[in-house]
Amino acid sequence: MPNQPLEDDLAPAPVVVSGVVFAGKIWDVRRDEFEYNGSPIVREYLDHPGAVAILALDTHDRVLLIKQYRHPVRAREWELPAGLLDEFGESPLDGAKRELAEETDVAADDWAVLSEFYTSPGGSDEVIRIYLARGLTELPDPFERVHEEADMKIRWVSLDDCVDAVLERRIQNPSLVIGVLAAQAARSRGWASLGPADAPWPRHPSNWKTGA
Template identity: 65%
Template sequence: MPESPAGDRAVEPLADERVVVPVSASELVFEGHVWDIRRETFDLGDGPIVRDFMDHPGAVAVLALDDEDRAFLIRQYRHPVGLRDWEIPAGLLDVAGEDPLEGAKRELAEEGDLEASEWSVLADFLTTPGGSNEALRIYLARGIRPSDEVFEREDEEAHIETRWVPLDECVDAVLARQVQNPSLVIAVLAAQASRSRGWRSLGEADAPWPTRSPGRGTSAEAAAAEDAARR
Protein backbone atom coordinates (compact mmCIF):
# COMPACT_ATOMS: atom_id res chain seq x y z
CA MET A 1 0.00 0.00 0.00
CA PRO A 2 1.56 3.38 -0.97
CA GLU A 3 2.64 5.65 1.84
CA SER A 4 0.89 8.96 2.36
CA PRO A 5 2.78 11.96 0.97
CA ALA A 6 4.85 13.74 3.58
CA GLY A 7 2.99 16.51 5.31
CA ASP A 8 -0.52 15.49 4.25
CA ARG A 9 -3.43 15.52 6.70
CA ALA A 10 -4.54 11.92 6.25
CA VAL A 11 -3.92 11.20 9.93
CA GLU A 12 -6.60 13.70 10.94
CA PRO A 13 -10.23 12.61 11.20
CA LEU A 14 -12.07 12.97 7.91
CA ALA A 15 -14.34 15.92 8.59
CA ASP A 16 -15.42 19.17 6.96
CA GLU A 17 -13.89 22.29 8.47
CA ARG A 18 -15.89 25.36 9.39
CA VAL A 19 -14.21 28.51 8.05
CA VAL A 20 -15.37 32.07 8.60
CA VAL A 21 -14.06 34.47 5.97
CA PRO A 22 -14.50 38.26 5.77
CA VAL A 23 -17.57 39.22 3.71
CA SER A 24 -17.28 42.77 2.40
CA ALA A 25 -20.61 42.91 0.56
CA SER A 26 -23.86 40.96 0.54
CA GLU A 27 -26.63 41.84 -1.92
CA LEU A 28 -30.07 40.34 -2.54
CA VAL A 29 -30.10 39.90 -6.32
CA PHE A 30 -33.43 38.07 -6.63
CA GLU A 31 -36.17 37.48 -4.07
CA GLY A 32 -38.13 34.35 -4.90
CA HIS A 33 -41.22 32.64 -3.60
CA VAL A 34 -39.29 29.89 -1.81
CA TRP A 35 -35.63 30.92 -1.97
CA ASP A 36 -33.51 33.92 -2.97
CA ILE A 37 -30.38 34.54 -4.99
CA ARG A 38 -27.68 36.41 -3.05
CA ARG A 39 -24.39 37.92 -4.29
CA GLU A 40 -21.54 38.14 -1.81
CA THR A 41 -17.98 39.42 -1.99
CA PHE A 42 -15.43 37.70 0.26
CA ASP A 43 -11.66 37.40 0.59
CA LEU A 44 -9.53 34.28 1.06
CA GLY A 45 -6.38 36.37 1.31
CA ASP A 46 -5.62 36.92 -2.37
CA GLY A 47 -8.19 39.57 -3.19
CA PRO A 48 -11.98 39.86 -3.47
CA ILE A 49 -14.06 36.99 -4.89
CA VAL A 50 -17.66 37.47 -6.00
CA ARG A 51 -20.12 34.58 -5.97
CA ASP A 52 -23.88 34.26 -6.52
CA PHE A 53 -25.69 31.53 -4.61
CA MET A 54 -29.13 30.31 -3.63
CA ASP A 55 -30.08 31.57 -0.17
CA HIS A 56 -32.21 28.70 1.11
CA PRO A 57 -34.15 28.09 4.35
CA GLY A 58 -33.01 24.44 4.57
CA ALA A 59 -35.08 21.28 4.63
CA VAL A 60 -35.74 17.96 6.30
CA ALA A 61 -36.61 14.51 4.92
CA VAL A 62 -37.88 11.29 6.47
CA LEU A 63 -37.03 7.68 5.70
CA ALA A 64 -39.92 5.78 7.30
CA LEU A 65 -39.28 2.05 7.71
CA ASP A 66 -41.89 -0.45 8.81
CA ASP A 67 -41.27 -3.66 10.79
CA GLU A 68 -40.34 -5.49 7.58
CA ASP A 69 -37.73 -2.87 6.64
CA ARG A 70 -39.90 -1.53 3.85
CA ALA A 71 -39.43 2.14 3.04
CA PHE A 72 -42.34 4.50 2.51
CA LEU A 73 -41.87 6.27 -0.83
CA ILE A 74 -43.85 8.91 -2.65
CA ARG A 75 -43.86 9.82 -6.33
CA GLN A 76 -44.74 13.30 -7.49
CA TYR A 77 -44.14 15.61 -10.43
CA ARG A 78 -41.08 17.87 -10.31
CA HIS A 79 -41.31 20.58 -12.94
CA PRO A 80 -37.64 21.70 -13.23
CA VAL A 81 -36.57 18.18 -14.29
CA GLY A 82 -39.83 17.09 -15.94
CA LEU A 83 -40.09 13.89 -13.93
CA ARG A 84 -42.49 12.14 -11.60
CA ASP A 85 -39.68 10.98 -9.37
CA TRP A 86 -39.66 8.66 -6.39
CA GLU A 87 -38.81 10.45 -3.15
CA ILE A 88 -39.14 10.23 0.59
CA PRO A 89 -41.34 12.74 2.46
CA ALA A 90 -39.51 16.05 2.73
CA GLY A 91 -40.13 19.74 3.13
CA LEU A 92 -38.72 23.18 3.75
CA LEU A 93 -37.81 24.62 7.14
CA ASP A 94 -39.49 27.88 6.24
CA VAL A 95 -41.31 28.44 9.53
CA ALA A 96 -39.22 30.83 11.62
CA GLY A 97 -37.77 29.13 14.68
CA GLU A 98 -39.25 25.71 13.87
CA ASP A 99 -37.47 22.72 15.37
CA PRO A 100 -36.28 20.45 12.51
CA LEU A 101 -37.66 17.31 14.16
CA GLU A 102 -41.10 18.91 14.37
CA GLY A 103 -40.76 19.87 10.72
CA ALA A 104 -39.97 16.26 9.83
CA LYS A 105 -42.99 15.00 11.76
CA ARG A 106 -45.16 17.51 9.94
CA GLU A 107 -43.91 16.39 6.52
CA LEU A 108 -44.46 12.69 7.28
CA ALA A 109 -48.02 13.47 8.33
CA GLU A 110 -48.81 15.84 5.47
CA GLU A 111 -47.29 13.75 2.67
CA GLY A 112 -47.86 10.25 4.01
CA ASP A 113 -50.71 10.47 6.55
CA LEU A 114 -48.30 8.72 8.91
CA GLU A 115 -46.84 9.15 12.40
CA ALA A 116 -43.87 7.46 14.08
CA SER A 117 -42.92 6.67 17.67
CA GLU A 118 -39.15 6.38 17.12
CA TRP A 119 -37.00 9.09 15.54
CA SER A 120 -33.25 9.22 14.85
CA VAL A 121 -30.91 11.28 12.69
CA LEU A 122 -29.81 9.19 9.72
CA ALA A 123 -27.77 11.66 7.63
CA ASP A 124 -27.01 15.33 7.06
CA PHE A 125 -25.92 16.71 3.71
CA LEU A 126 -25.38 19.93 1.78
CA THR A 127 -27.28 19.72 -1.49
CA THR A 128 -25.08 21.95 -3.70
CA PRO A 129 -22.23 23.53 -1.70
CA GLY A 130 -20.86 25.40 -4.71
CA GLY A 131 -24.11 27.19 -5.45
CA SER A 132 -26.47 26.99 -2.48
CA ASN A 133 -26.40 27.14 1.32
CA GLU A 134 -29.19 24.54 1.54
CA ALA A 135 -28.60 21.94 4.24
CA LEU A 136 -30.86 18.91 4.56
CA ARG A 137 -31.27 16.55 7.50
CA ILE A 138 -32.67 13.05 6.96
CA TYR A 139 -34.44 11.36 9.85
CA LEU A 140 -35.09 7.64 10.25
CA ALA A 141 -38.61 7.03 11.53
CA ARG A 142 -39.71 3.68 13.00
CA GLY A 143 -42.83 2.56 14.84
CA ILE A 144 -45.02 3.73 11.97
CA ARG A 145 -48.76 4.13 12.35
CA PRO A 146 -51.54 5.97 10.50
CA SER A 147 -51.87 9.63 11.38
CA ASP A 148 -54.88 10.78 13.37
CA GLU A 149 -55.44 13.42 10.70
CA VAL A 150 -55.69 13.05 6.91
CA PHE A 151 -54.38 16.12 5.09
CA GLU A 152 -55.78 17.77 1.99
CA ARG A 153 -53.04 18.11 -0.61
CA GLU A 154 -52.66 20.82 -3.25
CA ASP A 155 -50.67 21.48 -6.42
CA GLU A 156 -48.09 18.74 -7.15
CA GLU A 157 -48.84 17.01 -3.86
CA ALA A 158 -52.46 16.46 -4.92
CA HIS A 159 -51.17 13.83 -7.36
CA ILE A 160 -48.84 11.96 -4.99
CA GLU A 161 -48.54 8.19 -5.45
CA THR A 162 -47.30 6.14 -2.49
CA ARG A 163 -45.64 2.75 -2.17
CA TRP A 164 -43.94 0.62 0.50
CA VAL A 165 -40.72 -0.81 -0.98
CA PRO A 166 -38.20 -3.20 0.66
CA LEU A 167 -35.03 -1.33 1.60
CA ASP A 168 -32.83 -3.68 -0.43
CA GLU A 169 -35.01 -3.09 -3.50
CA CYS A 170 -34.60 0.67 -3.03
CA VAL A 171 -30.83 0.24 -2.91
CA ASP A 172 -30.91 -1.85 -6.10
CA ALA A 173 -32.89 0.90 -7.86
CA VAL A 174 -30.35 3.51 -6.75
CA LEU A 175 -27.38 1.47 -7.95
CA ALA A 176 -29.13 0.83 -11.27
CA ARG A 177 -29.64 4.61 -11.62
CA GLN A 178 -33.40 4.14 -11.88
CA VAL A 179 -34.11 6.66 -9.09
CA GLN A 180 -32.10 9.84 -8.63
CA ASN A 181 -33.72 12.03 -6.01
CA PRO A 182 -30.80 12.94 -3.72
CA SER A 183 -32.67 12.57 -0.41
CA LEU A 184 -33.89 9.12 -1.43
CA VAL A 185 -30.46 8.06 -2.71
CA ILE A 186 -28.59 9.18 0.40
CA ALA A 187 -31.27 7.90 2.77
CA VAL A 188 -31.47 4.33 1.49
CA LEU A 189 -27.70 3.93 1.08
CA ALA A 190 -27.10 5.35 4.56
CA ALA A 191 -29.81 3.12 6.00
CA GLN A 192 -28.39 0.00 4.42
CA ALA A 193 -24.90 0.85 5.69
CA SER A 194 -26.18 1.71 9.16
CA ARG A 195 -28.26 -1.47 9.35
CA SER A 196 -25.18 -3.55 8.49
CA ARG A 197 -23.49 -1.95 11.53
CA GLY A 198 -26.36 -2.62 13.90
CA TRP A 199 -27.70 0.94 13.47
CA ARG A 200 -24.83 2.24 15.62
CA SER A 201 -24.32 5.27 13.38
CA LEU A 202 -27.74 6.78 14.12
CA GLY A 203 -27.84 10.07 15.98
CA GLU A 204 -30.26 11.25 18.61
CA ALA A 205 -33.32 12.97 17.17
CA ASP A 206 -32.18 16.27 18.69
CA ALA A 207 -28.52 15.93 17.68
CA PRO A 208 -26.70 19.22 16.99
CA TRP A 209 -26.82 20.40 13.38
CA PRO A 210 -23.95 22.85 12.93
CA THR A 211 -24.31 23.02 9.13
CA ARG A 212 -28.01 23.86 9.20
CA SER A 213 -28.96 26.53 6.65
CA PRO A 214 -28.63 29.99 8.20
CA GLY A 215 -32.07 31.04 7.00
CA ARG A 216 -32.96 33.49 4.27
CA GLY A 217 -31.35 36.86 4.85
CA THR A 218 -28.82 35.59 7.41
CA SER A 219 -25.20 35.58 6.32
CA ALA A 220 -23.01 32.51 6.78
CA GLU A 221 -20.74 34.68 8.92
CA ALA A 222 -23.59 35.57 11.30
CA ALA A 223 -24.84 31.97 11.38
CA ALA A 224 -21.38 30.71 12.32
CA ALA A 225 -21.19 33.26 15.13
CA GLU A 226 -24.61 32.15 16.43
CA ASP A 227 -23.54 28.49 16.27
CA ALA A 228 -20.34 29.27 18.20
CA ALA A 229 -22.34 31.13 20.84
CA ARG A 230 -24.69 28.16 21.30
CA ARG A 231 -21.72 25.86 21.92
Protein backbone atom coordinates in the same frame (compact mmCIF):
# COMPACT_ATOMS: atom_id res chain seq x y z
CA MET B 1 -2.81 14.04 8.22
CA PRO B 2 -3.51 10.44 7.10
CA ASN B 3 -4.48 9.25 10.59
CA GLN B 4 -7.09 11.94 11.19
CA PRO B 5 -10.77 11.19 10.56
CA LEU B 6 -12.10 12.38 7.21
CA GLU B 7 -14.19 15.47 7.98
CA ASP B 8 -15.20 18.75 6.33
CA ASP B 9 -14.04 21.96 8.02
CA LEU B 10 -16.48 24.76 8.75
CA ALA B 11 -14.50 27.89 7.85
CA PRO B 12 -16.77 30.82 6.91
CA ALA B 13 -14.83 33.50 5.04
CA PRO B 14 -15.35 37.13 6.19
CA VAL B 15 -18.26 38.62 4.22
CA VAL B 16 -17.79 42.27 3.27
CA VAL B 17 -21.10 42.90 1.49
CA SER B 18 -24.15 40.66 1.16
CA GLY B 19 -27.50 41.29 -0.50
CA VAL B 20 -30.41 39.66 -2.28
CA VAL B 21 -30.22 40.21 -6.04
CA PHE B 22 -33.35 38.22 -6.87
CA ALA B 23 -36.26 37.63 -4.47
CA GLY B 24 -38.08 34.49 -5.50
CA LYS B 25 -41.39 32.91 -4.52
CA ILE B 26 -39.73 30.07 -2.59
CA TRP B 27 -36.08 31.13 -2.24
CA ASP B 28 -33.75 33.98 -3.20
CA VAL B 29 -30.49 34.50 -5.05
CA ARG B 30 -27.88 36.19 -2.85
CA ARG B 31 -24.63 37.95 -3.86
CA ASP B 32 -21.75 37.94 -1.37
CA GLU B 33 -18.46 39.78 -1.56
CA PHE B 34 -15.98 38.08 0.75
CA GLU B 35 -12.28 37.90 1.49
CA TYR B 36 -10.45 34.64 0.80
CA ASN B 37 -6.68 34.10 0.71
CA GLY B 38 -6.21 37.86 0.81
CA SER B 39 -8.34 38.58 -2.26
CA PRO B 40 -11.90 39.89 -2.69
CA ILE B 41 -14.26 37.43 -4.37
CA VAL B 42 -17.89 37.84 -5.49
CA ARG B 43 -20.21 34.86 -5.70
CA GLU B 44 -23.96 34.46 -6.25
CA TYR B 45 -25.84 31.48 -4.88
CA LEU B 46 -29.26 30.15 -4.00
CA ASP B 47 -30.17 31.34 -0.49
CA HIS B 48 -32.11 28.43 0.95
CA PRO B 49 -33.78 27.81 4.34
CA GLY B 50 -32.65 24.19 4.42
CA ALA B 51 -34.81 21.10 4.45
CA VAL B 52 -35.46 17.77 6.10
CA ALA B 53 -36.22 14.34 4.64
CA ILE B 54 -37.57 11.29 6.39
CA LEU B 55 -36.69 7.66 5.78
CA ALA B 56 -39.65 5.99 7.48
CA LEU B 57 -38.93 2.30 8.02
CA ASP B 58 -41.55 -0.20 9.16
CA THR B 59 -41.06 -3.47 11.05
CA HIS B 60 -40.61 -5.35 7.75
CA ASP B 61 -37.74 -3.04 6.68
CA ARG B 62 -39.94 -1.36 4.09
CA VAL B 63 -39.35 2.31 3.22
CA LEU B 64 -42.26 4.73 2.82
CA LEU B 65 -41.89 6.49 -0.54
CA ILE B 66 -43.84 9.17 -2.35
CA LYS B 67 -43.98 9.92 -6.09
CA GLN B 68 -44.27 13.58 -6.95
CA TYR B 69 -43.96 15.83 -10.01
CA ARG B 70 -40.84 18.05 -10.06
CA HIS B 71 -41.08 20.71 -12.73
CA PRO B 72 -37.39 21.74 -13.06
CA VAL B 73 -36.49 18.19 -14.17
CA ARG B 74 -39.89 17.48 -15.83
CA ALA B 75 -40.23 14.19 -13.98
CA ARG B 76 -42.45 12.36 -11.53
CA GLU B 77 -39.82 10.93 -9.25
CA TRP B 78 -39.78 8.67 -6.23
CA GLU B 79 -38.72 10.51 -3.10
CA LEU B 80 -38.58 10.35 0.66
CA PRO B 81 -41.15 12.54 2.41
CA ALA B 82 -39.41 15.91 2.76
CA GLY B 83 -39.94 19.63 3.09
CA LEU B 84 -38.50 23.07 3.68
CA LEU B 85 -37.56 24.45 7.07
CA ASP B 86 -39.49 27.63 6.41
CA GLU B 87 -41.67 27.76 9.51
CA PHE B 88 -40.32 30.45 11.89
CA GLY B 89 -39.02 28.97 15.15
CA GLU B 90 -39.65 25.36 14.12
CA SER B 91 -36.89 22.88 14.97
CA PRO B 92 -35.65 20.49 12.28
CA LEU B 93 -37.13 17.55 14.19
CA ASP B 94 -40.53 19.20 14.47
CA GLY B 95 -40.33 20.08 10.78
CA ALA B 96 -39.65 16.44 9.94
CA LYS B 97 -42.61 15.27 12.02
CA ARG B 98 -44.83 17.82 10.30
CA GLU B 99 -43.72 16.86 6.82
CA LEU B 100 -44.15 13.12 7.44
CA ALA B 101 -47.69 13.72 8.64
CA GLU B 102 -48.64 16.18 5.89
CA GLU B 103 -47.29 14.10 3.02
CA THR B 104 -48.09 10.54 4.13
CA ASP B 105 -50.61 10.70 7.03
CA VAL B 106 -48.10 8.78 9.17
CA ALA B 107 -46.56 9.51 12.59
CA ALA B 108 -43.50 7.96 14.21
CA ASP B 109 -42.45 7.32 17.81
CA ASP B 110 -38.73 6.68 17.24
CA TRP B 111 -36.58 9.35 15.55
CA ALA B 112 -32.83 9.56 14.85
CA VAL B 113 -30.50 11.46 12.53
CA LEU B 114 -29.44 9.22 9.65
CA SER B 115 -27.45 11.55 7.37
CA GLU B 116 -26.85 15.15 6.31
CA PHE B 117 -25.62 16.65 3.06
CA TYR B 118 -25.18 19.80 0.96
CA THR B 119 -27.27 19.56 -2.21
CA SER B 120 -25.03 21.71 -4.43
CA PRO B 121 -22.31 23.47 -2.41
CA GLY B 122 -20.89 25.34 -5.39
CA GLY B 123 -24.11 27.21 -6.05
CA SER B 124 -26.45 26.85 -3.08
CA ASP B 125 -26.30 26.92 0.72
CA GLU B 126 -29.08 24.30 0.94
CA VAL B 127 -28.46 21.60 3.53
CA ILE B 128 -30.68 18.59 4.14
CA ARG B 129 -30.89 16.45 7.24
CA ILE B 130 -32.29 12.95 6.76
CA TYR B 131 -34.06 11.37 9.72
CA LEU B 132 -34.73 7.70 10.31
CA ALA B 133 -38.28 7.32 11.62
CA ARG B 134 -39.57 4.08 13.13
CA GLY B 135 -42.47 3.01 15.31
CA LEU B 136 -44.93 4.11 12.65
CA THR B 137 -48.67 4.60 12.96
CA GLU B 138 -51.30 5.88 10.54
CA LEU B 139 -53.01 9.15 11.43
CA PRO B 140 -56.82 9.06 11.57
CA ASP B 141 -57.43 12.25 9.60
CA PRO B 142 -55.77 12.56 6.16
CA PHE B 143 -54.29 15.90 5.11
CA GLU B 144 -55.66 17.78 2.10
CA ARG B 145 -53.01 18.07 -0.60
CA VAL B 146 -52.82 20.60 -3.44
CA HIS B 147 -50.64 21.55 -6.43
CA GLU B 148 -47.87 18.98 -7.08
CA GLU B 149 -48.95 17.00 -4.04
CA ALA B 150 -52.55 16.59 -5.22
CA ASP B 151 -51.81 13.43 -7.25
CA MET B 152 -48.93 12.16 -5.13
CA LYS B 153 -48.57 8.39 -4.91
CA ILE B 154 -47.48 6.54 -1.76
CA ARG B 155 -45.74 3.16 -1.81
CA TRP B 156 -43.97 0.87 0.64
CA VAL B 157 -40.76 -0.62 -0.83
CA SER B 158 -38.23 -2.92 0.85
CA LEU B 159 -34.95 -1.25 1.74
CA ASP B 160 -33.08 -3.84 -0.35
CA ASP B 161 -35.22 -3.06 -3.41
CA CYS B 162 -34.57 0.65 -2.90
CA VAL B 163 -30.82 0.02 -2.85
CA ASP B 164 -31.11 -2.01 -6.07
CA ALA B 165 -32.98 0.88 -7.70
CA VAL B 166 -30.19 3.27 -6.70
CA LEU B 167 -27.40 1.04 -7.98
CA GLU B 168 -29.25 0.41 -11.25
CA ARG B 169 -29.77 4.18 -11.66
CA ARG B 170 -33.56 3.89 -11.82
CA ILE B 171 -34.13 6.56 -9.17
CA GLN B 172 -32.41 9.95 -9.06
CA ASN B 173 -33.65 11.97 -6.09
CA PRO B 174 -30.60 12.81 -3.93
CA SER B 175 -32.31 12.51 -0.54
CA LEU B 176 -33.63 9.09 -1.51
CA VAL B 177 -30.30 7.93 -2.96
CA ILE B 178 -28.29 9.08 0.05
CA GLY B 179 -30.93 8.00 2.54
CA VAL B 180 -31.31 4.40 1.40
CA LEU B 181 -27.55 3.86 1.01
CA ALA B 182 -26.95 5.35 4.46
CA ALA B 183 -29.73 3.20 5.92
CA GLN B 184 -28.32 0.04 4.38
CA ALA B 185 -24.86 0.84 5.76
CA ALA B 186 -26.25 1.80 9.18
CA ARG B 187 -28.37 -1.35 9.37
CA SER B 188 -25.33 -3.52 8.62
CA ARG B 189 -23.62 -1.92 11.63
CA GLY B 190 -26.55 -2.42 13.98
CA TRP B 191 -27.69 1.21 13.61
CA ALA B 192 -24.74 2.30 15.77
CA SER B 193 -24.03 5.33 13.56
CA LEU B 194 -27.39 7.03 14.17
CA GLY B 195 -27.38 10.42 15.84
CA PRO B 196 -29.80 11.78 18.45
CA ALA B 197 -32.95 13.21 16.89
CA ASP B 198 -32.23 16.61 18.47
CA ALA B 199 -28.51 16.64 17.61
CA PRO B 200 -27.03 20.11 16.92
CA TRP B 201 -26.74 21.01 13.23
CA PRO B 202 -23.68 23.27 12.92
CA ARG B 203 -23.62 23.01 9.11
CA HIS B 204 -27.00 24.68 8.78
CA PRO B 205 -26.28 28.21 7.45
CA SER B 206 -28.45 29.81 10.12
CA ASN B 207 -25.68 29.02 12.59
CA TRP B 208 -22.96 30.97 10.82
CA LYS B 209 -24.25 33.08 7.93
CA THR B 210 -23.93 36.84 8.23
CA GLY B 211 -25.52 39.55 6.15
CA ALA B 212 -28.79 37.64 5.73
